[in-house]
Amino acid sequence: MNFIGFDNYRKMFNDPIFFKALFNHMYVFVLNTVILFILSISLAILLSRKVLKERNFYRILFFFPSAVPMIIISVMWRSIYNPSIGVLNGLLGLFGLSGKVWLGDIDLVKNAVIAVMVWQALGFYMVLFMAAVMNIPDTLFEAARLDGASEIRQTFKITIPLIWEVVRTSLVFFIITSCGVGFQVVYVLTEGGPDRASELLTTYMYQQAFKLNKFGYGATVSAAILVVTMVLALIILKATEREVYEY
Amino acid sequence: MGNLHYSFLMKLVLRIGLIILTLIIIIPFLYILMNSFKTTAEFYADIWSIPTKIDLTNYSMALNKTQLHAYAINTVFIVSISVFLNLSMASMISYVITRMGLKRSKTLYKYFLIGLLVPHIIAVLPLFMLARVIGLYNSRAILIIAYSVFSLPFGVFVLTAFFKTLPSELEQSAKIDGAGYLATFLRIILPLAKPGLITIGVFNFLDYWNEYILPLTLIVDERKKTVSMAILQLQVAQSVKQEWGALFAACIMVILPVLVVYGIFQRNLTEGLTAGSLKG
Numbered sequence: 001m002n003f004i005g006f007d008n009y010r011k012m013f014n015d016p017i018f019f020k021a022l023f024n025h026m027y028v029f030v031l032n033t034v035i036l037f038i039l040s041i042s043l044a045i046l047l048s049r050k051v052l053k054e055r056n057f058y059r060i061l062f063f064f065p066s067a068v069p070m071i072i073i074s075v076m077w078r079s080i081y082n083p084s085i086g087v088l089n090g091l092l093g094l095f096g097l098s099g100k101v102w103l104g105d106i107d108l109v110k111n112a113v114i115a116v117m118v119w120q121a122l123g124f125y126m127v128l129f130m131a132a133v134m135n136i137p138d139t140l141f142e143a144a145r146l147d148g149a150s151e152i153r154q155t156f157k158i159t160i161p162l163i164w165e166v167v168r169t170s171l172v173f174f175i176i177t178s179c180g181v182g183f184q185v186v187y188v189l190t191e192g193g194p195d196r197a198s199e200l201l202t203t204y205m206y207q208q209a210f211k212l213n214k215f216g217y218g219a220t221v222s223a224a225i226l227v228v229t230m231v232l233a234l235i236i237l238k239a240t241e242r243e244v245y246e247y
Numbered sequence: 248m249g250n251l252h253y254s255f256l257m258k259l260v261l262r263i264g265l266i267i268l269t270l271i272i273i274i275p276f277l278y279i280l281m282n283s284f285k286t287t288a289e290f291y292a293d294i295w296s297i298p299t300k301i302d303l304t305n306y307s308m309a310l311n312k313t314q315l316h317a318y319a320i321n322t323v324f325i326v327s328i329s330v331f332l333n334l335s336m337a338s339m340i341s342y343v344i345t346r347m348g349l350k351r352s353k354t355l356y357k358y359f360l361i362g363l364l365v366p367h368i369i370a371v372l373p374l375f376m377l378a379r380v381i382g383l384y385n386s387r388a389i390l391i392i393a394y395s396v397f398s399l400p401f402g403v404f405v406l407t408a409f410f411k412t413l414p415s416e417l418e419q420s421a422k423i424d425g426a427g428y429l430a431t432f433l434r435i436i437l438p439l440a441k442p443g444l445i446t447i448g449v450f451n452f453l454d455y456w457n458e459y460i461l462p463l464t465l466i467v468d469e470r471k472k473t474v475s476m477a478i479l480q481l482q483v484a485q486s487v488k489q490e491w492g493a494l495f496a497a498c499i500m501v502i503l504p505v506l507v508v509y510g511i512f513q514r515n516l517t518e519g520l521t522a523g524s525l526k527g
Contacts, residue, residue: 065272068505071479085290
């Protein structure tokens, strides 16, 4: 082993593909996080209210994808996105819409990857937030109702502030775990293609290190992944900082 | 939250939304289940058709082509040892952190927590290098070590939170009865921690059974690979020959154990998720 100082870092900062992967990485993770958390928090709040008798059914069902092997989820969605035999184009056809080459289209492929990631994690975070919402004492809502606060007002003034700390913890946890999930989805779905439109930092690292045997450069990209993840986590923690309410 | 008086219309809108979501969750599974029973010709004729008869050719093809059962046995072996090792280590470490009164127990706890902040995927490359240096590359041992150690932070996190809630009188009375640290730990603490251990165990089982980055990078020998790698192999074959049947059949067979475990332990998963991990 010989040390080459910062050569790999110099190479990385002059590598257009690295920057493309960095951009895709940020795009996928930011959009995925925003969509996933808005959806799962809204679902959790809706299902936590005892209006629907069958809510336990939804809880069990929506959680299931997060227990399924990533490889199977990726294979499943690869067939769903398939232009000729896929369910998605089939469904669009039923409504008279023309199908698309979901994974072969530079503009669509990243969103296709995000859809799979949201689909996979939605139930997990929904269940997490449902438990947090149901931990809030009923008396708070009763008091609010007596004071004439509407449902929506209760949601924004009581529910969301009181689950906020759980949401923040989950955000950081999600940013860290979804690195691996992103890799496992893209590796099967597209291998980073077409024309590296869905290349993430993780898949780029894998390609450099394990396909091209450039272990040094792979390690440099690994370091970049760590930095990007930590920076994202810090930004999220700072941006979501609120006064903590206790009950 | 209390019972709310929703209007009939609101409930209807809510239900329709949830049913659409249910379909989005279920359809992918139904799709591969349905098409795993069809011949290639039948499949290409109409992906929506319900299979006319339960044809198991795809299943036997998947088993013969990849020796999926051999992968499954190997995976069960690796997963069960990893789960056992992880639970033993996590419970002992958590016990030491909460109960031994060490000066640096807070530091020790933080040391393990840092592990929660590192994306596992960046550890893959160093692990690969390390495995080659210590001669464990392409061995089941490296998978077992990596799995059981990678999920230690989670286990320690949940179990220390749990041990803290146990009253210390239990151990004091055990001490008076003449039980040492080990006996107290094995006979008193562990049985009490059973719900937590089951939750962590099930989470880990699913994690190890589902994960494929480590076998992808650390194992070359087919006999030592896990079920996910068998699927990957079929998926590569599929992209060459455009035959989806065997791939779908293999997917169904790999999901089955997950479905069984999920069915039995679903409560431990969804409730354990919050019991220890968030209110710690």
